Amino acid sequence: MKARAVRSSALILAAGAIAMTLSGCATDVPMEPAPDANNPACADVIVRLPSSVDGLDRRFTNAQATGAWGDPSSVLLYCGIEPSGPTTDSCVTVNGVDWIIDDSRAPLFRFEAYGRNPGLEVIVNADEGVSGTNVITELSGSVSKLPQERKCTAITDSIDDSQFGDQPQTDVAPDAKPKDEG
Numbered sequence: 372m373k374a375r376a377v378r379s380s381a382l383i384l385a386a387g388a389i390a391m392t393l394s395g396c397a398t399d400v401p402m403e404p405a406p407d408a409n410n411p412a413c414a415d416v417i418v419r420l421p422s423s424v425d426g427l428d429r430r431f432t433n434a435q436a437t438g439a440w441g442d443p444s445s446v447l448l449y450c451g452i453e454p455s456g457p458t459t460d461s462c463v464t465v466n467g468v469d470w471i472i473d474d475s476r477a478p479l480f481r482f483e484a485y486g487r488n489p490g491l492e493v494i495v496n497a498d499e500g501v502s503g504t505n506v507i508t509e510l511s512g513s514v515s516k517l518p519q520e521r522k523c524t525a526i527t528d529s530i531d532d533s534q535f536g537d538q539p540q541t542d543v544a545p546d547a548k549p550k551d552e553g
Contacts, residue, residue, distance in 0.1 A: 399431045400439040405451035408436035410489040412517050413450035419513040420448070425505040445499035446506055454490035454520075455483055462523035465504075466511035469523040472503075482507050484514045486521030 407413070413436035420438045422429050427441035438448035461472045462485055473481040478497040483490065491514055495503040 399433040400437075400444050400447075402432045402434040402437045402439065402447065402449070404434040404436055405449045405490075406453065407451035407489045408434070408449075410436075410451055412489055413491075415516045416450050416491065416513050419516060421509055421513070424509045425501050427501065441499060441501070443499070445496045445501045447494040448491065448510070449494075450489060450491045450517075452483070452490035452492050454488050455485065457521075458485075464523060465507050466515070468507070468511040468514050469519075470507050471523075484517060485523055486519050487514065487517035488520050489517065491517060 417436055417438065420429065424440045424446055427445060430439045430442065430444060432439050436450040438446075440446040455471060458471060461474075463470055463472065468487075469485040471483040471485045473483070480495045480497060480503045482493045482495065482503060484492070493506060493510060495501050495506050497503065
């Protein structure tokens, strides 16, 4: 009877060790949730994230409203960030989603879904051969589920030609000569 109990205990310990070893190979990507990660709109995005981006497989993360792709993780997504206000940073529209591009830490590129609330950002490590353009193109379908409050604009979008009218300027005479300087 003692031998059977010892064997059972040994099998249980061995099974536990195997389970721990196997789970150790598939660790979650450690990430911190954004301040508004519990926003229901983030859940709508996260459940729609693709299983791969730019050829990188999606990985599990340990934080709410996050996503990661690649091993090592070369693409990180955070939903629930504080949305940026108006900016002079580069902004592009991809598949109906406006993205602010921050290349100040290249080869790490930050893409923020501009005008969306809650905010969402994607960090791409270009050192790993990942294309930020491909990543935001493939994520735009999921990100488009976030409510849009603002859009990117160019200076030409804000100029209204009607304010200038069709009349030539009349307050300066074309033949005006400078006053006598002498």
